[in-house]
Amino acid sequence: MILNNLKIAWRSILKNKLFSFINVIGLSIGLCAAMVIGAIVYYDFSFDKFHTDGDRIYRIVSVFKSKEGEFSNRGVAVPLMRTFQEGVAGVEVTAPFMNTTFYKVQNREANLDFKDIENSIMADDAYFELFQYEWLAGDKATALSGPGQVVLSQKKAEIYFPHTQMANVVGRTLVYNDSIPVKVTGVVADFKEKSDLNFTEFMSMASAKIFDEQDITTSDQWNSTSSGDQLFIKVADLSRLNEIQSRLDALALEHKNMEPWAVDDDRLFVLQPLSEIHFGGKYGDFPFNNSEHVASMSVLKSLAFVALFLLLLGCANFINLNSAQALTRAKEIGIRKTLGSSKKQVVRQFLGETLILTSLAAVVSLFLAPLLLQQFMDFLPSGINLGVLFSPQGILGIVLLILVVSILSGFYPAFVLSRFKPVSVLKGQFVKGDKGVRLRKTLTVFQFVVAQVFVISTMLVGKQLYYVMNKDMGIKTDAIAYVNLPWNNNTEQKKERLLERIKEIKGLSNVSWANNPPASNSVSSTMLTYFQDGAEMHQETEILWGDINYLKTYNIPILSGRERLNDSIQEYVVNEAFAKALGFQEPSEVVGTMLKLDTMNIPVVGLMKDFNQRSLKSDIRPLALTGNWKNRSFSMINSIHFDLGNNSEQWSESIEQVENAWAAVYPDEEVKVKFMDEIVQGFYRKEKSTVQLLKWATGLAILISCMGLLGLVVYTTERRIKEIGVRKVLGANLAQLNMLLCKEFLLLVGIAFVLSVPIAWYLIEEWIQGFAYKTTLSWWVFMSSGVGMVLVALAVIGTRTYRTANINPVESLRSE
Amino acid sequence: MLLQLNNIFKWVNSGGQRIFLLKDINLEVEEGEFISIMGPSGSGKSTLLNVIGMLDTFDEGEYNFLEESVHDLKEKHRANLYKEYIGFVFQSYHLLDELTVQENLEMPLIYKKFKGSERKAMVADMLDRFSIVGKKDLFPAQLSGGQQQLVGIARALISNPKLILADEPTGNLNSKQGEEIMELFKQLNDEGVTIIQVTHSEKNAEYGSRIINLLDGRMI
Numbered sequence A: 001m002i003l004n005n006l007k008i009a010w011r012s013i014l015k016n017k018l019f020s021f022i023n024v025i026g027l028s029i030g031l032c033a034a035m036v037i038g039a040i041v042y043y044d045f046s047f048d049k050f051h052t053d054g055d056r057i058y059r060i061v062s063v064f065k066s067k068e069g070e071f072s073n074r075g076v077a078v079p080l081m082r083t084f085q086e087g088v089a090g091v092e093v094t095a096p097f098m099n100t101t102f103y104k105v106q107n108r109e110a111n112l113d114f115k116d117i118e119n120s121i122m123a124d125d126a127y128f129e130l131f132q133y134e135w136l137a138g139d140k141a142t143a144l145s146g147p148g149q150v151v152l153s154q155k156k157a158e159i160y161f162p163h164t165q166m167a168n169v170v171g172r173t174l175v176y177n178d179s180i181p182v183k184v185t186g187v188v189a190d191f192k193e194k195s196d197l198n199f200t201e202f203m204s205m206a207s208a209k210i211f212d213e214q215d216i217t218t219s220d221q222w223n224s225t226s227s228g229d230q231l232f233i234k235v236a237d238l239s240r241l242n243e244i245q246s247r248l249d250a251l252a253l254e255h256k257n258m259e260p261w262a263v264d265d266d267r268l269f270v271l272q273p274l275s276e277i278h279f280g281g282k283y284g285d286f287p288f289n290n291s292e293h294v295a296s297m298s299v300l301k302s303l304a305f306v307a308l309f310l311l312l313l314g315c316a317n318f319i320n321l322n323s324a325q326a327l328t329r330a331k332e333i334g335i336r337k338t339l340g341s342s343k344k345q346v347v348r349q350f351l352g353e354t355l356i357l358t359s360l361a362a363v364v365s366l367f368l369a370p371l372l373l374q375q376f377m378d379f380l381p382s383g384i385n386l387g388v389l390f391s392p393q394g395i396l397g398i399v400l401l402i403l404v405v406s407i408l409s410g411f412y413p414a415f416v417l418s419r420f421k422p423v424s425v426l427k428g429q430f431v432k433g434d435k436g437v438r439l440r441k442t443l444t445v446f447q448f449v450v451a452q453v454f455v456i457s458t459m460l461v462g463k464q465l466y467y468v469m470n471k472d473m474g475i476k477t478d479a480i481a482y483v484n485l486p487w488n489n490n491t492e493q494k495k496e497r498l499l500e501r502i503k504e505i506k507g508l509s510n511v512s513w514a515n516n517p518p519a520s521n522s523v524s525s526t527m528l529t530y531f532q533d534g535a536e537m538h539q540e541t542e543i544l545w546g547d548i549n550y551l552k553t554y555n556i557p558i559l560s561g562r563e564r565l566n567d568s569i570q571e572y573v574v575n576e577a578f579a580k581a582l583g584f585q586e587p588s589e590v591v592g593t594m595l596k597l598d599t600m601n602i603p604v605v606g607l608m609k610d611f612n613q614r615s616l617k618s619d620i621r622p623l624a625l626t627g628n629w630k631n632r633s634f635s636m637i638n639s640i641h642f643d644l645g646n647n648s649e650q651w652s653e654s655i656e657q658v659e660n661a662w663a664a665v666y667p668d669e670e671v672k673v674k675f676m677d678e679i680v681q682g683f684y685r686k687e688k689s690t691v692q693l694l695k696w697a698t699g700l701a702i703l704i705s706c707m708g709l710l711g712l713v714v715y716t717t718e719r720r721i722k723e724i725g726v727r728k729v730l731g732a733n734l735a736q737l738n739m740l741l742c743k744e745f746l747l748l749v750g751i752a753f754v755l756s757v758p759i760a761w762y763l764i765e766e767w768i769q770g771f772a773y774k775t776t777l778s779w780w781v782f783m784s785s786g787v788g789m790v791l792v793a794l795a796v797i798g799t800r801t802y803r804t805a806n807i808n809p810v811e812s813l814r815s816e
Numbered sequence B: 001m002l003l004q005l006n007n008i009f010k011w012v013n014s015g016g017q018r019i020f021l022l023k024d025i026n027l028e029v030e031e032g033e034f035i036s037i038m039g040p041s042g043s044g045k046s047t048l049l050n051v052i053g054m055l056d057t058f059d060e061g062e063y064n065f066l067e068e069s070v071h072d073l074k075e076k077h078r079a080n081l082y083k084e085y086i087g088f089v090f091q092s093y094h095l096l097d098e099l100t101v102q103e104n105l106e107m108p109l110i111y112k113k114f115k116g117s118e119r120k121a122m123v124a125d126m127l128d129r130f131s132i133v134g135k136k137d138l139f140p141a142q143l144s145g146g147q148q149q150l151v152g153i154a155r156a157l158i159s160n161p162k163l164i165l166a167d168e169p170t171g172n173l174n175s176k177q178g179e180e181i182m183e184l185f186k187q188l189n190d191e192g193v194t195i196i197q198v199t200h201s202e203k204n205a206e207y208g209s210r211i212i213n214l215l216d217g218r219m220i
């Protein structure tokens, strides 16, 4: 029976090649999107799933609430770690650790030097009690018990001690940061499963003092939180979470910051389950300081929706074409029923056919999937691959997907077919009544609504992106570049020397030193105090450090007052937003205000024009520019900025000279020239990837929908061939016939357009709220996307109607 | 008695008017009969045949088939009944285009849940009996009309029905082919199969043992 059904199914698939092709392609696009997106979603859901008692592992993070909003920090104040180490009821293991970096590690025996060591933490033995590593050498219980001890991951050990057995690595000595000897006490295997805990070097916590880091045993900095200070615990029992949370609340209250400017704010300690760390918790933080990727639930959800809609489009195609085709298959059903087939058997047969087509589509999509994934590689974490599709879970997922899609798309047509009464089929009454027309029209409208929403969204997102990337930010971004100076092995003299050398380069102008460029993702802010009507007021202010050339380099005008007198004088130049925040109706009046920072009184000497300090997603915030006066040993200077000039042919030569100057001063460090326009572009990486994704989704949605439309057109025109023949004999011309045939379909596309406008409008309104600066949702975008869609539909319909209208009536009227 | 129709009426409502397709049909058919139904086009021959074959319903009257009251049966039971006892032969053959001759013959057996080996034997038997062994792997489109109808009859016969209903079985055939089909019916009837056929041809009707004439849905 089954074999027989499969055989028949296969033959009828071959018989209707065009329909089968459309069905398979439509479904395979949907399936392909589902597979690729499934692999992406699966990737993000498979992190840190393997830890023993993982469901009982929690991280404690800090949340700050102030009138400016809520912020979170994945770290905690260091003394909280001590409190937990001393014992908190309900906690089984307390494992604090600190993200850290070392600027140099040496294996002196082998004469090997390693620089800028990342992915390292300071931890104690509790870390290895909490997270189970495979120990290749060393004693897990004591490896991190004393100062000057380090555990290496296998990969790291192989780098530090090439061609050495792991057992022999233990006991060897490494020299950190030029002078600190540290003994290797253990080697652990790197996790084979996916994990955000990708640390490769574990320094004993007892060494913190030697490395000038905060010491848990003595620190009392309850009000300083660094994101690298991690506190993990294992709770004894999930039912005791409330108890632990109350203790955390009590601790937060007890150690509240009572400084006048912070007294209204709140700091909370929050328990974050291990499973949420990869998703950044509530605030979307990166999992750890050294993480390169944080999964976004909302992005994954949008992706899942895209996949779902593409799948539904494929299914809609299928239902459409097959219920349309049902009429041509009615005869077969009638015969089968007179031969004794039951309804159930008919349903089973057609579901079987659907299953074959869907499986075929799945096979096709397995080939297409790598091509699709390739398109998104730029903005996906590099670990994602389609290998998961061939794992047992992946295969199970695909099989489930095939079954669900088969049932979804096959059930209705099968149901329609199974209801045919043999007698009406045999009487040939059938061709007149055409049930399901409304359903097919509805499905077609649905397809075009989805496609149209995608088109409009893509255009508007693209328009917004163009707007923000091209809007004048208030600073010069073309032909401006800078170099970041090395943060270790550096001296003020070296910085001066490089600055002098760069200033000598002929092609460059407006060379200045600074901390950050005027627009960047890194922000420093501080609380400035001022007096108003005798009362002490506080203003959170972003600070930029730069010399007196800085404003010139970036073409930022001074509106009133003056530039600072020199690079190291204690004076501020503030922006208009700052003046407004302080309550000045006329911003220029801010000049002359005295500001208090700690114990110093610093005058505002100038007002600069507002510019955007970050992407246009955020507003302009109060800002002050100042020089390098803090102290000589802790200079704020860490970058040199310059204007490459208008002659772009000269740029590469100038940059080469900058690189040469660098090499002369920092022979051991790599130089990286950053271009301001690229920095600005980088603000919108996520939006660019959204556009990329939308473009693909749109293209595919249009493709599927148009194929569905084509199928429907083929079917309809074929049924009307005789009518067309008659009309032609009666004198209708080609244009009239085409119009006659197209009208019905264009109406559907038109209805879809009307429905899609408010949907797209609503979605884009939501999305664009994420920007402080918004492009207008112009009517012409909607209109042109509608017109575009009609033209595409017309092209699809036209190919077919033209042919039909051209058929010689003698031919179409000959039979019967 | 194989079947019995008592006061069968069938009508459709159209524009507030009741149009009768069958009017007061009374008919008894014994096993082994060979009946020809005749009448002008549109007189209700096909409708009657379909009612007898349980493919179509009726509005009034009683229909007993082998002691079962067809008018009281649910659709599913009716389907089981005709699946078991009735074979259909159509004017336009109605073979499944996607299936070979052999597979067409096999189809009813599959629906009756015969085992694979049994099916093979029965199909081989039937191919042999109708001398179409050489055509078994051809598709319907590759056969002449007469050959297709042969296959149609073979298919109707394969599960040993008690009754064969044939609606103008020779309507699409030339006279020589038609004659062959009639000879075949005659032979089957001699072997004990009950046959009811619709025909326009007096000559073909003569093959039967009884002729029923219909006019406007009424037996005359």
Ligand SMILES: Nc1ncnc2c1ncn2[C@@H]1O[C@H](COP(=O)(O)OP(=O)(O)O)[C@@H](O)[C@H]1O
Pocket (backbone or CB within 6 Å): B012, B021, B039, B040, B041, B042, B043, B044, B045, B046, B047, B048
């Ligand atoms: N479902 C129906 N609705 C309306 N009229 C019908 C229906 N089925 C059959 N008829 C009409 O009933 C009459 C008898 O049809 P039929 O039995 O096919 O005649 P014939 O004797 O040619 O086989 C015809 O006039 C036909 O149009």
Ligand SMILES: [Mg+2]
Pocket (backbone or CB within 6 Å): B045, B046, B047
């Ligand atoms: Mg008829």
